Amino acid sequence: MLAIVSVYNDGKVVKNWLLRGLESQKADYELVLVDNTEGKFASAAEALNHGAAQIKSGCGHLMFAHQDVRLPAPGWLDEAESYLESLPALGIAGVAGAREGPENGGLEILSNVEHGDPPRRAGDRLRSGRPERVQTLDECLFFIPAAVFSHLRFDADTCKGWHLYAVDYSLTVGELGLGCYVLPLSLRHRSTGLVGGARGRLAPFCGPLPEGYYRTLAGVLKKHERSRPTVFTTCGSWKTSRPIRYQRAALAARGLKRLLRK
Numbered sequence: 001m002l003a004i005v006s007v008y009n010d011g012k013v014v015k016n017w018l019l020r021g022l023e024s025q026k027a028d029y030e031l032v033l034v035d036n037t038e039g040k041f042a043s044a045a046e047a048l049n050h051g052a053a054q055i056k057s058g059c060g061h062l063m064f065a066h067q068d069v070r071l072p073a074p075g076w077l078d079e080a081e082s083y084l085e086s087l088p089a090l091g092i093a094g095v096a097g098a099r100e101g102p103e104n105g106g107l108e109i110l111s112n113v114e115h116g117d118p119p120r121r122a123g124d125r126l127r128s129g130r131p132e133r134v135q136t137l138d139e140c141l142f143f144i145p146a147a148v149f150s151h152l153r154f155d156a157d158t159c160k161g162w163h164l165y166a167v168d169y170s171l172t173v174g175e176l177g178l179g180c181y182v183l184p185l186s187l188r189h190r191s192t193g194l195v196g197g198a199r200g201r202l203a204p205f206c207g208p209l210p211e212g213y214y215r216t217l218a219g220v221l222k223k224h225e226r227s228r229p230t231v232f233t234t235c236g237s238w239k240t241s242r243p244i245r246y247q248r249a250a251l252a253a254r255g256l257k258r259l260l261r262k
Helices: 011-023 044-052 076-086 165-175 211-223 244-261
Strands: 002-008 029-035 061-065 090-094 096-100 107-111 113-115 141-145 179-182 187-189 230-233 236-239
Touching: 002 011, 002 044, 002 076, 011 029, 029 044, 044 165, 061 076, 076 090, 076 141, 090 165, 096 179, 165 179, 165 211, 165 230, 211 236, 211 244, 236 244
Parallel strands: 002 029, 002 061, 090 179, 113 187
Antiparallel strands: 061 141, 090 141, 096 107, 096 230, 230 236
Protein backbone atom coordinates (compact mmCIF):
# COMPACT_ATOMS: atom_id res chain seq x y z
CA MET A 1 0.00 0.00 0.00
CA LEU A 2 1.13 3.53 -0.79
CA ALA A 3 0.82 6.65 1.33
CA ILE A 4 0.58 9.75 -0.88
CA VAL A 5 1.68 13.16 0.36
CA SER A 6 1.11 16.39 -1.57
CA VAL A 7 1.43 20.06 -0.66
CA TYR A 8 -1.03 22.40 -2.36
CA ASN A 9 -1.55 26.14 -2.55
CA ASP A 10 -4.49 26.08 -4.97
CA GLY A 11 -7.54 24.01 -4.07
CA LYS A 12 -8.96 24.06 -7.59
CA VAL A 13 -5.71 22.80 -9.14
CA VAL A 14 -5.23 19.91 -6.72
CA LYS A 15 -8.88 18.89 -7.20
CA ASN A 16 -8.77 18.96 -11.01
CA TRP A 17 -5.35 17.33 -11.35
CA LEU A 18 -3.94 15.14 -8.60
CA LEU A 19 -7.25 14.17 -7.00
CA ARG A 20 -9.01 13.50 -10.30
CA GLY A 21 -6.33 11.00 -11.28
CA LEU A 22 -6.35 9.34 -7.88
CA GLU A 23 -10.14 8.88 -7.91
CA SER A 24 -9.87 6.35 -10.76
CA GLN A 25 -7.15 4.20 -9.18
CA LYS A 26 -7.84 0.54 -8.40
CA ALA A 27 -5.19 0.32 -5.69
CA ASP A 28 -5.75 1.24 -2.06
CA TYR A 29 -3.81 4.22 -0.76
CA GLU A 30 -3.72 6.73 2.06
CA LEU A 31 -3.76 10.38 1.04
CA VAL A 32 -2.31 13.22 3.11
CA LEU A 33 -2.86 16.72 1.70
CA VAL A 34 -0.87 19.56 3.23
CA ASP A 35 -2.71 22.89 2.90
CA ASN A 36 -0.26 25.71 2.23
CA THR A 37 -2.73 28.19 0.77
CA GLU A 38 -1.86 30.68 3.53
CA GLY A 39 1.90 30.09 3.35
CA LYS A 40 2.24 28.24 6.64
CA PHE A 41 5.29 26.35 5.41
CA ALA A 42 8.37 28.10 4.10
CA SER A 43 9.80 25.12 2.25
CA ALA A 44 8.77 21.91 0.53
CA ALA A 45 11.07 19.91 2.81
CA GLU A 46 9.36 21.28 5.91
CA ALA A 47 5.84 20.77 4.49
CA LEU A 48 6.46 17.23 3.21
CA ASN A 49 8.12 16.14 6.44
CA HIS A 50 5.05 17.43 8.26
CA GLY A 51 2.72 15.61 5.90
CA ALA A 52 4.63 12.33 6.18
CA ALA A 53 4.34 12.53 9.97
CA GLN A 54 0.52 12.43 9.61
CA ILE A 55 0.48 9.03 7.85
CA LYS A 56 -1.56 6.49 9.82
CA SER A 57 -1.26 3.32 7.72
CA GLY A 58 1.59 0.84 7.71
CA CYS A 59 2.52 1.67 4.12
CA GLY A 60 5.40 0.12 2.25
CA HIS A 61 6.27 3.22 0.21
CA LEU A 62 5.57 6.95 0.32
CA MET A 63 4.68 8.84 -2.85
CA PHE A 64 5.35 12.58 -2.94
CA ALA A 65 3.58 14.42 -5.76
CA HIS A 66 3.02 17.95 -7.00
CA GLN A 67 -0.56 19.23 -6.88
CA ASP A 68 -0.71 19.58 -10.69
CA VAL A 69 0.13 16.05 -11.86
CA ARG A 70 -2.38 13.49 -13.13
CA LEU A 71 -2.09 9.71 -13.15
CA PRO A 72 -3.23 8.67 -16.65
CA ALA A 73 -4.60 5.15 -16.05
CA PRO A 74 -6.58 3.29 -13.32
CA GLY A 75 -3.80 0.74 -12.86
CA TRP A 76 -1.02 3.32 -12.49
CA LEU A 77 -0.48 2.91 -8.75
CA ASP A 78 -0.55 -0.89 -9.02
CA GLU A 79 2.09 -0.77 -11.74
CA ALA A 80 4.22 1.62 -9.73
CA GLU A 81 4.12 -0.64 -6.67
CA SER A 82 5.10 -3.63 -8.79
CA TYR A 83 8.21 -1.80 -10.02
CA LEU A 84 9.09 -0.57 -6.54
CA GLU A 85 8.91 -4.04 -5.02
CA SER A 86 11.24 -5.42 -7.71
CA LEU A 87 14.11 -2.97 -7.16
CA PRO A 88 17.04 -4.05 -4.95
CA ALA A 89 18.40 -1.69 -2.28
CA LEU A 90 15.94 1.02 -3.32
CA GLY A 91 16.52 4.49 -1.93
CA ILE A 92 14.25 6.58 -4.15
CA ALA A 93 12.43 6.22 -7.48
CA GLY A 94 10.54 8.66 -9.68
CA VAL A 95 9.17 9.44 -13.12
CA ALA A 96 11.91 11.81 -14.34
CA GLY A 97 15.61 11.90 -13.57
CA ALA A 98 19.07 12.86 -14.74
CA ARG A 99 22.46 11.21 -15.09
CA GLU A 100 25.75 11.64 -16.91
CA GLY A 101 25.21 11.12 -20.61
CA PRO A 102 27.20 8.95 -22.99
CA GLU A 103 28.95 11.85 -24.72
CA ASN A 104 31.78 13.72 -22.96
CA GLY A 105 30.09 13.96 -19.59
CA GLY A 106 26.95 15.52 -21.02
CA LEU A 107 23.57 15.55 -19.35
CA GLU A 108 20.98 12.86 -20.07
CA ILE A 109 17.39 13.26 -18.86
CA LEU A 110 15.08 10.24 -18.73
CA SER A 111 11.37 10.89 -18.50
CA ASN A 112 7.96 9.78 -19.71
CA VAL A 113 6.38 13.00 -18.43
CA GLU A 114 4.29 15.21 -20.70
CA HIS A 115 4.04 18.89 -19.80
CA GLY A 116 1.73 21.77 -20.50
CA ASP A 117 -1.40 22.15 -22.61
CA PRO A 118 -1.24 20.85 -25.27
CA PRO A 119 1.01 18.18 -23.71
CA ARG A 120 4.62 18.01 -24.83
CA ARG A 121 7.23 15.43 -23.92
CA ALA A 122 10.29 16.41 -21.89
CA GLY A 123 13.55 14.48 -21.79
CA ASP A 124 14.57 11.24 -23.51
CA ARG A 125 11.86 8.61 -23.24
CA LEU A 126 12.64 5.37 -21.40
CA ARG A 127 12.51 2.95 -24.31
CA SER A 128 13.77 -0.08 -22.41
CA GLY A 129 10.46 -0.63 -20.58
CA ARG A 130 12.30 -1.15 -17.30
CA PRO A 131 13.56 1.06 -14.45
CA GLU A 132 16.92 2.74 -15.06
CA ARG A 133 19.50 4.09 -12.64
CA VAL A 134 20.03 7.83 -12.52
CA GLN A 135 21.93 10.19 -10.26
CA THR A 136 19.00 12.44 -9.25
CA LEU A 137 15.24 12.74 -9.63
CA ASP A 138 12.89 15.58 -10.49
CA GLU A 139 10.46 16.70 -7.78
CA CYS A 140 7.18 16.38 -9.74
CA LEU A 141 6.49 12.83 -8.44
CA PHE A 142 8.69 10.29 -6.67
CA PHE A 143 8.63 7.38 -4.20
CA ILE A 144 10.66 6.55 -1.09
CA PRO A 145 10.46 3.25 0.85
CA ALA A 146 8.86 3.85 4.24
CA ALA A 147 11.76 2.07 5.95
CA VAL A 148 14.23 4.48 4.35
CA PHE A 149 12.18 7.59 5.09
CA SER A 150 11.81 6.61 8.73
CA HIS A 151 15.59 7.14 9.08
CA LEU A 152 16.13 9.92 6.53
CA ARG A 153 13.78 12.88 6.19
CA PHE A 154 14.06 15.79 3.74
CA ASP A 155 16.85 18.20 4.66
CA ALA A 156 15.03 21.42 5.50
CA ASP A 157 18.31 23.12 6.48
CA THR A 158 19.83 22.69 3.01
CA CYS A 159 16.59 22.92 1.00
CA LYS A 160 15.09 26.09 2.45
CA GLY A 161 12.70 26.82 -0.43
CA TRP A 162 10.69 24.82 -2.97
CA HIS A 163 13.42 23.39 -5.15
CA LEU A 164 15.90 20.50 -5.29
CA TYR A 165 14.67 18.53 -2.26
CA ALA A 166 14.40 15.34 -4.33
CA VAL A 167 17.80 16.04 -5.90
CA ASP A 168 19.38 16.39 -2.47
CA TYR A 169 17.61 13.24 -1.23
CA SER A 170 18.75 11.30 -4.31
CA LEU A 171 22.37 12.28 -3.75
CA THR A 172 22.20 11.39 -0.06
CA VAL A 173 20.73 7.91 -0.57
CA GLY A 174 23.31 7.32 -3.31
CA GLU A 175 26.07 8.13 -0.85
CA LEU A 176 24.53 5.55 1.49
CA GLY A 177 24.75 2.88 -1.21
CA LEU A 178 21.06 2.86 -2.13
CA GLY A 179 19.65 3.02 -5.65
CA CYS A 180 18.00 5.94 -7.44
CA TYR A 181 15.76 4.92 -10.35
CA VAL A 182 13.46 6.36 -13.00
CA LEU A 183 10.39 4.17 -13.55
CA PRO A 184 8.94 3.71 -17.06
CA LEU A 185 5.62 5.30 -16.10
CA SER A 186 3.85 8.04 -18.04
CA LEU A 187 2.51 11.13 -16.30
CA ARG A 188 0.72 14.38 -17.17
CA HIS A 189 2.10 17.54 -15.60
CA ARG A 190 0.17 20.80 -15.88
CA SER A 191 3.28 22.97 -15.64
CA THR A 192 5.24 23.64 -18.80
CA GLY A 193 8.66 22.05 -19.32
CA LEU A 194 11.20 21.91 -22.12
CA VAL A 195 10.32 19.51 -24.94
CA GLY A 196 12.81 17.22 -26.64
CA GLY A 197 16.09 15.52 -25.79
CA ALA A 198 18.62 16.63 -23.21
CA ARG A 199 22.03 16.06 -24.76
CA GLY A 200 23.57 19.39 -23.81
CA ARG A 201 25.18 20.01 -20.42
CA LEU A 202 22.86 22.91 -19.62
CA ALA A 203 19.65 21.73 -21.27
CA PRO A 204 16.88 22.51 -18.74
CA PHE A 205 13.82 20.39 -17.99
CA CYS A 206 11.94 23.03 -16.06
CA GLY A 207 12.29 26.31 -17.94
CA PRO A 208 13.84 29.55 -16.54
CA LEU A 209 15.33 29.07 -13.10
CA PRO A 210 14.29 31.44 -10.27
CA GLU A 211 16.68 32.96 -7.75
CA GLY A 212 15.43 30.57 -5.07
CA TYR A 213 16.62 27.65 -7.16
CA TYR A 214 20.16 29.01 -7.29
CA ARG A 215 20.23 29.76 -3.56
CA THR A 216 19.27 26.19 -2.74
CA LEU A 217 21.56 24.81 -5.44
CA ALA A 218 24.57 26.45 -3.80
CA GLY A 219 23.80 24.62 -0.55
CA VAL A 220 23.22 21.28 -2.28
CA LEU A 221 26.52 21.52 -4.19
CA LYS A 222 28.39 22.42 -1.00
CA LYS A 223 26.82 19.52 0.90
CA HIS A 224 27.79 16.93 -1.71
CA GLU A 225 31.07 18.34 -3.03
CA ARG A 226 33.20 15.58 -1.49
CA SER A 227 31.31 12.77 -3.19
CA ARG A 228 30.14 14.32 -6.49
CA PRO A 229 32.30 16.40 -8.83
CA THR A 230 29.20 17.05 -10.95
CA VAL A 231 25.55 17.05 -9.98
CA PHE A 232 23.21 16.15 -12.85
CA THR A 233 19.64 17.42 -12.55
CA THR A 234 16.64 17.81 -14.83
CA CYS A 235 17.40 21.56 -14.80
CA GLY A 236 21.04 21.24 -15.83
CA SER A 237 24.39 19.86 -14.68
CA TRP A 238 26.49 21.70 -12.12
CA LYS A 239 30.11 21.46 -10.97
CA THR A 240 30.42 21.23 -7.20
CA SER A 241 33.89 22.84 -7.29
CA ARG A 242 32.83 26.00 -9.17
CA PRO A 243 30.96 28.95 -7.64
CA ILE A 244 27.35 29.23 -8.82
CA ARG A 245 27.87 32.78 -10.13
CA TYR A 246 30.43 31.57 -12.67
CA GLN A 247 28.23 28.72 -13.83
CA ARG A 248 25.28 31.10 -14.19
CA ALA A 249 27.44 33.47 -16.24
CA ALA A 250 28.47 30.59 -18.51
CA LEU A 251 24.82 29.61 -18.93
CA ALA A 252 23.84 33.18 -19.82
CA ALA A 253 26.67 33.43 -22.35
CA ARG A 254 25.59 30.22 -24.05
CA GLY A 255 22.02 31.49 -24.20
CA LEU A 256 23.16 34.77 -25.79
CA LYS A 257 25.19 32.92 -28.42
CA ARG A 258 22.15 30.83 -29.33
CA LEU A 259 20.06 33.99 -29.76
CA LEU A 260 22.69 35.63 -31.97
CA ARG A 261 22.78 32.59 -34.24
CA LYS A 262 19.04 32.87 -34.98
